[in-house]
Amino acid sequence: MFRLQGSKVLAVEMTGDAVKAKNGSMVAYDGRMSFKKLTGGGEGLRGMVTRRLTGEQMTVMEVKGQGTCWFADRASEINLVSLTGDKLYVESSNLLVTDAALRTGTTFTGLRGASQGNGLFTTTVEGHGQAALLSDGPAVVLRVSPQYPLTVDPGAYIAHQGNVRQSFQSGVTFRTFLGEGGGEAFQIRFEGDGLVYVQPSERNTIAGDL
Amino acid sequence: MSTYGTPGAGPTGPVVHDPMTLPADDNVNAYTFCVELKSGQWFLQKGKMIAYYGAIEFNGIGHGRLDRLVRTSFHSPLHASDWVVAEGSGRMLLADRAFDVNSYDLDDGNLTIRAGNLLAFQPSLALKQSIVPGFLTLIGTGKFVAASNGPVVFMEPPIRVDPQALVGWADCPSPCHHYDHGYLTGVLGGLRAMTGLGGVSGEEHQFEFVGAGTVLLQSSESLMDETATGAVPAEPGVPGGGVPGPGGHGQQPPGAPRLPGQLGDLQRRFGL
Numbered sequence: 249m250f251r252l253q254g255s256k257v258l259a260v261e262m263t264g265d266a267v268k269a270k271n272g273s274m275v276a277y278d279g280r281m282s283f284k285k286l287t288g289g290g291e292g293l294r295g296m297v298t299r300r301l302t303g304e305q306m307t308v309m310e311v312k313g314q315g316t317c318w319f320a321d322r323a324s325e326i327n328l329v330s331l332t333g334d335k336l337y338v339e340s341s342n343l344l345v346t347d348a349a350l351r352t353g354t355t356f357t358g359l360r361g362a363s364q365g366n367g368l369f370t371t372t373v374e375g376h377g378q379a380a381l382l383s384d385g386p387a388v389v390l391r392v393s394p395q396y397p398l399t400v401d402p403g404a405y406i407a408h409q410g411n412v413r414q415s416f417q418s419g420v421t422f423r424t425f426l427g428e429g430g431g432e433a434f435q436i437r438f439e440g441d442g443l444v445y446v447q448p449s450e451r452n453t454i455a456g457d458l
Numbered sequence: 459m460s461t462y463g464t465p466g467a468g469p470t471g472p473v474v475h476d477p478m479t480l481p482a483d484d485n486v487n488a489y490t491f492c493v494e495l496k497s498g499q500w501f502l503q504k505g506k507m508i509a510y511y512g513a514i515e516f517n518g519i520g521h522g523r524l525d526r527l528v529r530t531s532f533h534s535p536l537h538a539s540d541w542v543v544a545e546g547s548g549r550m551l552l553a554d555r556a557f558d559v560n561s562y563d564l565d566d567g568n569l570t571i572r573a574g575n576l577l578a579f580q581p582s583l584a585l586k587q588s589i590v591p592g593f594l595t596l597i598g599t600g601k602f603v604a605a606s607n608g609p610v611v612f613m614e615p616p617i618r619v620d621p622q623a624l625v626g627w628a629d630c631p632s633p634c635h636h637y638d639h640g641y642l643t644g645v646l647g648g649l650r651a652m653t654g655l656g657g658v659s660g661e662e663h664q665f666e667f668v669g670a671g672t673v674l675l676q677s678s679e680s681l682m683d684e685t686a687t688g689a690v691p692a693e694p695g696v697p698g699g700g701v702p703g704p705g706g707h708g709q710q711p712p713g714a715p716r717l718p719g720q721l722g723d724l725q726r727r728f729g730l
Contacts, residue, residue, distance in 0.1 A: 327472060385489040385556030388509075391476040396511050404508035404553070443474060446509045448489035448553030 250328055250345070250378045258319045258326050258345060258380050262312070266348035269319055271307035273344060279315015286310050306340040306371060310348065319345055324382040327389075327445065329409065334442075336373040338381055338407035347377030381407055383447035390444045397439040403450030410442020477511040480549050483561065483601060491552045491559045491603050493544075493578065499527065500544045501585070502552060502578035512548015519543060531581045531598075543581075552578055557605040557682065564602070564628075570595045571604060571626030571674070574682035578603040589697055590633060593626070608677035615671055618664040622679035631671030638662040 249261045257275065260267055271285065286308045311317055320326075321344055329336060331350060346352065351374045373379050381387065383406050392398045392412050399417065408414075417435040438444050480486065482494035493500055495514060507516070519528055519541050527543065544550060553559065554577055562569070570588050579585060579602035588595045596602055604610075606625050613619070615631040627633060667673050 385553070386487055387472070388486055388490050388551065389472045389474045390509060390511075390551075391474050393476065396477050398509060398511055399514075400509040401505075401507055403505075444509070446551070447556070448487075448508065448559075449556040450505060450508065450553075 250380060252326060252328060253318070255325050255386060256320055256323050258328075260311075260317050260319065260345065262314060262317065264312075264314055266310050266312035267317075267345050268308050268348055268350075268352070269311055269345040270321060270343065271309050273319045273321045274309075274311065275318045275320045277313075277315060277317040279313060281311055281313035281315060281317055284310045284312070306343070306352075312348075319380070321382055324384060325386045325447075327381045327383055327387045329379045329381060329407070329445075330377075331373065331379065331409070332376055334374075334409055334411075336379060336407060336409040337370050338373060338379075340371040342382045342406045343371060343373070344380040344382050346373055346379040347375075350375040350377045350379060381445060383445070383449075385448035387445045387447050390446060392438045392440060392442050392444055394439070394441065397437060398444055399435045399437045400444060400446055401450060402434055402436055404446045404448070405436060405444070406447050407445040408438065408442060410440070412438045412440035412442040412444070414438050477549050480511075480551075482549070485559065485561070486551065488558050488609075489553055489556050491561060491577075493550045493552060493603075495544065495547055495550060497547050498545075499581050500550075500578055501532065501541055501581060502544055503554075503576070504540055504542055506552050506554050506577050507544065508551050508553045510548050510550040512546065512550075514544050514546035514548050514550055516542050516544055527581055531584045552603060554605040557607055558609050559603055559605050560610055561601055561603045564596060564599060566599050567628060568595060568597045569602075569626055569628040570633075572624065572682070575604045575606055575625050575676075576602065577605050591697060605682065606676035607680050607682060611675045611677060613673045613675060615667040615669055615673060617673055618666045619673060619675055620679060621663065621665055622681055623675045623677075624665055625674040625676050627667060627671060627673045629671035631667040631669040631673060634666050636664045636666040638664075 251259045251261065253259045262279075262281075268286065274283065326344060337355065343352075353372045353374070354369050355372050356369055387406060390398055390400075392408075392410070415437045417437050475486065480492045482492070484492060486492050490508070495512070519532060532541070559577060564583060570590065570593050573592055573594050576594055576596075579596060580600035582600035583596045583598040583602060586595045586597065587593075604625065610625060618636050
């Protein structure tokens with residue numbers, strides 16, 4: 249059971265079950281816990297090789313036991329996400345804790361990933377359970393529906409879930425090279441049906457200065 | 459109807475926003491501001507948009523079509539490259555490095571703000587460089603959005619404030635420097651200020667405001683990054699213009715090497 253204690257600490261109550269957490273993110277626990285480092289994100293040999301190849305590396309530990317375990321990372325804001333059979337796409341650096349029952353993997357994101365400076369691949373989380381995401385400042389959850397497509401700055405994007413298509417928009421024109429661009433040269437457009445998580449802060453991206 | 463009606467753990471889950479539930483020209487949370495555009499325009503600092511619904515176009519101020527708008531509401535031609543104009547219809551979210559953001563309404567008023575803190579403003583306001591270097595003045599009627607490190611506090615003059623906490627001031631309350639004289643005069647005071655020995659509290663210098671108006675302070679002393687306000691014309695009488703007035707005191711230009719035997723600030727203190 250995931251529970252936020254304040255907005256920057258996650259408390260997980262466990263009764264013999266397990267969660268997967270970012271390595272080193274445990275800040276306290278009571279009861280009996282065991283911490284086991286999972287090589288290659290706990291996705292087996294194939295996952296390990298994929299992560300090595302794609303650069304979407306994730307050091308994960310399995311926390312198992314009885315009691316309460318608290319997690320936090322660099323005083324980042326934590327956001328809870330419930331998954332009911334759908335798929336969550338998130339950058340591995342923004343993923344704090346997932347239920348052990350959720351499957352994680354990697355997927356190709358194409359230009360969107362490149363524009364965020366996060367590489368061409370991203371992490372997927374799938375199944376039934378809860379996950380905790382990290383963001384710089386509390387995330388704003390925006391709904392994408394067929395009548396309301398959404399456009400997001402790559403530097404502020406942290407995750408999305410549901411059945412959405414994403415396309416990459418570039419507003420680079422000759423003005424960009426004259427230093428008179430619109431300041432938002434790269435954007436990701438989401439269409440379909442789902443949720444997008446954005447943070448009130450922008451990572452440094454190649455698009456940041458255009 | 460969307461199948462993503464209730465994400466998260468039921469009622470305790472996060473609030474999901476869509477164009478219907480996003481506030482119009484108001485804060486979504488302390489760090490995010492939502493602007494509603496109805497085929498209108500807003501000025502914003504480059505790169506502060508994080509997401510938008512609808513059809514919004516972002517153009518640099520140098521865009522030819524915007525010439526007229528720039529002429530009427532943008533009077534700092536030399537730092538135009540830091541600003542863009544958002545144009546179109548929809549709702550747009552603004553944020554700045556997870557700093558607190560707030561909107562302020564001016565009703566036929568004026569407000570001077572540290573250049574790095576200003577995020578966006580309505581074109582019904584005119585933006586001008588302030589005579590005080592590093593500050594910008596907004597004049598007119600309309601809304602603007604400013605970021606600050608921690609929530610903003612509004613104070614009434616007379617007041618003395620720490621230079622790092624000052625965000626801006628409204629309605630001309632005569633900003634000036636104030637020094638605590640006990641600490642800064644005399645031989646010991648000079649030595650203290652130069653060397654830091656003998657106990658300096660770090661609060662000997664303040665900004666002083668008197669008169670009618672409002673002073674805006676942020677609740678921390680970490681400054682936001684400076685943004686350029688643009689160079690000022692190099693004319694005599696323009697602060698920061700780099701041209702000394704006629705009959706100046708022949709003051710040593712800053713950065714010039716101090717000659718042996720000269721005591722610099724100390725020397726002036728003693729009237730030598």
